[in-house]
Amino acid sequence: MTRLEMIPADKATVVITGARLLDPVEGLDVTAELLIVDGVVAQIGDSVERPEGARIVDGSRCTVLPGLVDPHVHLRVPGQEYKEDCATGSASGAAGGYTTILSMPNTAPTIDTGTTLEAALDRAREMAVIQTGFLAAVSTDRAGESLTEMRDLAARGAAGFTDDGSPIASARLMRRALQYARPLDLPIALHEEEPTLTKGGHMHEGAISAKLGLGAWPGIAETLMVARDIRLAEQEDARIHLQHISIRESIEEIAKGRERGVRVSSEASPHHLVLTDASVRTLSGNFKMNPPLASDDDRQALIDGLRDGIIDCIATDHAPHAVHEKEVPFEAAAFGVTGLETALPVLIQELVEPGHVPLATILRAMTEGPCNAFDLERPALRVGAPANLAIWDLEQTWKVGDKPFKSKSANSCFIGRKVKGRCLLTISGGQLSHDEMDAKGLGVVA
Amino acid sequence: MNDGRRHLLGMSDVDDTDIERILETAAGFEDVVVRDVKKVPTLRGRTVVNLFYESSTRTSSSFELAAKRLSADVVSVKAAGSSVDKGESLKDTVRTLNAYKPNIIVIRHPQIGAAHLTAKWSDAHVVNAGDGKHQHPTQSLLDLYTIKKRLGRLKDVKVAIVGDVLHSRVARSNIEGFQMMGLDVTLVGPPALIPPGIEEATGVKVSDDPESMSEADVIYVLRMQHERMEPGQNFVPTLREYARTWGVNSRRVKPGQVVMHPGPMNRGVEIAPDVADSGVSLVEDQVEAGLIVRMAVLYDLMNRPSIGTVIDFRERTGEWGAA
Numbered sequence: 170m171t172r173l174e175m176i177p178a179d180k181a182t183v184v185i186t187g188a189r190l191l192d193p194v195e196g197l198d199v200t201a202e203l204l205i206v207d208g209v210v211a212q213i214g215d216s217v218e219r220p221e222g223a224r225i226v227d228g229s230r231c232t233v234l235p236g237l238v239d240p241h242v243h244l245r246v247p248g249q250e251y252k253e254d255c256a257t258g259s260a261s262g263a264a265g266g267y268t269t270i271l272s273m274p275n276t277a278p279t280i281d282t283g284t285t286l287e288a289a290l291d292r293a294r295e296m297a298v299i300q301t302g303f304l305a306a307v308s309t310d311r312a313g314e315s316l317t318e319m320r321d322l323a324a325r326g327a328a329g330f331t332d333d334g335s336p337i338a339s340a341r342l343m344r345r346a347l348q349y350a351r352p353l354d355l356p357i358a359l360h361e362e363e364p365t366l367t368k369g370g371h372m373h374e375g376a377i378s379a380k381l382g383l384g385a386w387p388g389i390a391e392t393l394m395v396a397r398d399i400r401l402a403e404q405e406d407a408r409i410h411l412q413h414i415s416i417r418e419s420i421e422e423i424a425k426g427r428e429r430g431v432r433v434s435s436e437a438s439p440h441h442l443v444l445t446d447a448s449v450r451t452l453s454g455n456f457k458m459n460p461p462l463a464s465d466d467d468r469q470a471l472i473d474g475l476r477d478g479i480i481d482c483i484a485t486d487h488a489p490h491a492v493h494e495k496e497v498p499f500e501a502a503a504f505g506v507t508g509l510e511t512a513l514p515v516l517i518q519e520l521v522e523p524g525h526v527p528l529a530t531i532l533r534a535m536t537e538g539p540c541n542a543f544d545l546e547r548p549a550l551r552v553g554a555p556a557n558l559a560i561w562d563l564e565q566t567w568k569v570g571d572k573p574f575k576s577k578s579a580n581s582c583f584i585g586r587k588v589k590g591r592c593l594l595t596i597s598g599g600q601l602s603h604d605e606m607d608a609k610g611l612g613v614v615a
Numbered sequence: 616m617n618d619g620r621r622h623l624l625g626m627s628d629v630d631d632t633d634i635e636r637i638l639e640t641a642a643g644f645e646d647v648v649v650r651d652v653k654k655v656p657t658l659r660g661r662t663v664v665n666l667f668y669e670s671s672t673r674t675s676s677s678f679e680l681a682a683k684r685l686s687a688d689v690v691s692v693k694a695a696g697s698s699v700d701k702g703e704s705l706k707d708t709v710r711t712l713n714a715y716k717p718n719i720i721v722i723r724h725p726q727i728g729a730a731h732l733t734a735k736w737s738d739a740h741v742v743n744a745g746d747g748k749h750q751h752p753t754q755s756l757l758d759l760y761t762i763k764k765r766l767g768r769l770k771d772v773k774v775a776i777v778g779d780v781l782h783s784r785v786a787r788s789n790i791e792g793f794q795m796m797g798l799d800v801t802l803v804g805p806p807a808l809i810p811p812g813i814e815e816a817t818g819v820k821v822s823d824d825p826e827s828m829s830e831a832d833v834i835y836v837l838r839m840q841h842e843r844m845e846p847g848q849n850f851v852p853t854l855r856e857y858a859r860t861w862g863v864n865s866r867r868v869k870p871g872q873v874v875m876h877p878g879p880m881n882r883g884v885e886i887a888p889d890v891a892d893s894g895v896s897l898v899e900d901q902v903e904a905g906l907i908v909r910m911a912v913l914y915d916l917m918n919r920p921s922i923g924t925v926i927d928f929r930e931r932t933g934e935w936g937a938a
Contacts, residue, residue, distance in 0.1 A: 369848075375811070377816070382810075497705065
């Protein structure tokens with residue numbers, strides 16, 4: 170299992186009463202009480218013990234879900250703490266019901282040496298309120314030229330490797346990385362983008378870009394690299410994880426690879442599952458991300474892929490940016506949007522409520538999927554499991570942006586949208602990470 | 616969000632009624648610009664700021680002159696030599712100029728959406744004088760004026776827009792404006808310079824066959840925009856081959872056809888000198904129309920708050936984003 174860090178704090182003794190306990194992976198859906206002692210789920214039952222000093226949380230009309238796991242977060246540590254840091258980023262995750270996040274190494278400096286990785290992990294240990302891991306870079310400076318010391322990085326706790334933010338343009342380097350990483354049995358996470366096709370692009374190529382005149386790149390820029398890397402992983406018998414998939418034909422390539430037995434996992438982001446390039450017509454920098462929002466046909470394929478299990482992870486690609494990096498003309502705006510605090514509420518509102526995807530499927534893709542892809546301990550509502558869970562008011566409707574973000578940045582593409590489901594309290598590794606229980610039962614706040 | 620201010624940020628801010636009205640107003644200014652005292656008091660006491668982040672001859676001079684002909688106080692700011700050189704953001708520059716309480720800000724900027732942000736950050740009416748490859752609405756209005764004046768009509772006039780559509784804000788505004796007024800638009804050029812999806816987005820016809828220009832009443836020639844092309848893109852192999860294939864020369868132009876160009880021209884590339892300097896060229900007519908049409912736009916924004924459709928991108932489309 171990968172090394173994850175958080176503040177070693179007092180582990181709360183908590184009794185949650187009257188709540189629905191829902192964990193599809195465990196096959197659990199009951200209304201019962203749940204006792205947490207010493208960081209572990211100690212009892213689940215009609216009437217659990219009430220140890221002295223325990224906090225009794227009235228969970229009536231609430232649902233307890235396993236803690237969510239996000240394999241793709243930018244904590245901006247080290248070096249870009251003006252955008253986010255381990256404290257604000259992890260608090261943002263806790264507010265979204267996450268108990269485990271993995272942070273990307275496209276930092277300043279890049280996390281490409283053991284000492285930088287150790288420093289980042291130390292930071293998380295000092296500041297993070299949920300379990301936090303880091304991926305290390307595949308190539309030095311993410312320049313795509315020479316491999317990092319992957320064995321050293323693995324020994325020091327890297328959760329995997331990625332040059333996220335950039336593709337690995339060289340097929341030769343990609344092959345060498347797969348060969349070298351294979352005995353480490355850690356996945357290489359891939360940002361799939363054929364760079365000569367995406368150069369100068371700010372959005373997805375299609376009718377909207379034609380009308381706006383914005384530099385655009387074709388969907389095939391992603392699919393070509395997906396196809397290449399699935400073939401390379403197959404040849405080298407290595408594990409790959411495909412990040413933020415956004416294009417129909419890429420999903421077809423993944424499905425074909427899976428059929429041949431290639432060890433490939435893949436993720437989709439809430440924004441790609443919910444929005445399309447039509448949003449770019451606002452010319453707001455909050456709709457600029459990489460990969461860009463694609464067509465509605467691509468979005469439908471992502472939803473189908475999620476339902477069918479081809480897409481096995483939901484990842485936010487939480488990418489905080491300061492106001493001055495986004496409140497500029499679209500072409501000058503930085504790529505990326507935040508997402509931790511809105512992920513499940515957006516998906517409940519847009520996919521579960523209209524009946525497109527069952528909640529159980531979404532929860533699997535936010536727990537089991539990423540844990541399988543990155544060998545993480547799966548948060549579970551099970552006696553004896555570490556207490557990684559959150560209490561939700563799944564009936565509450567609220568408007569994104571109405572309450573302040575816990576993240577240091579506010580570049581959400583969902584600002585102003587009505588969403589459903591509010592995380593009230595989060596416990597990560599037995600520690601109270603988020604507490605908004607007083608917002609319970611507010612009903613429709615939007 | 617809509618505070619009643621009217622803007623001209625793109626051609627989607629106007630409809631055919633607005634265009635008819637603006638062209639009529641412009642016609643009314645024809646005699647003002649030729650008489651001895653070339654001035655009317657219409658905008659006396661009003662302030663117009665021209666904010667130009669890109670080099671421009673026609674557009675900046677005609678906007679400045681248009682405002683002066685209407686007796687407005689005019690401040691022209693060019694990015695070169697201003698605080699922009701010191702790294703000032705667009706927002707801070709706009710906020711600074713807004714402090715002078717201008718009635719109208721005219722902005723040209725190399726990036727798409729700059730005019731929309733200016734409208735958001737200021738209290739003025741905003742006119743987009745070109746934002747990157749996106750929109751240049753006053754160019755479309757002056758082109759419509761020019762066509763109507765020469766051909767006597769707009770409806771069913773066949774226009775071939777030729778060349779570098781991909782990088783052209785003029786083409787994007789004209790596709791919209793021409794279609795609104797019932798002209799029949801075909802885009803002609805090498806495949807890589809016609810943006811994929813433009814047919815779906817607008818309903819225009821597209822052709823890579825230079826012969827299809829022969830069908831048109833108006834050949835509208837676009838400038839090859841080298842400055843917006845990244846090295847290695849290979850949109851066309853060479854300018855020589857482009858000129859030989861899609862360049863408009865006297866052999867290409869059929870009797871009865873007229874030729875337009877928004878300028879500046881690359882003579883010998885997209886247009887041959889024997890066409891540019893001939894009687895079929897409407898290039899100077901376009902420049903003349905530019906002055907009076909811009910006068911009409913400034914007048915319209917300031918004086919017709921309740922007539923016609925409100926010129927406001929946000930109200931018209933409901934797409935004004937939250938950011």
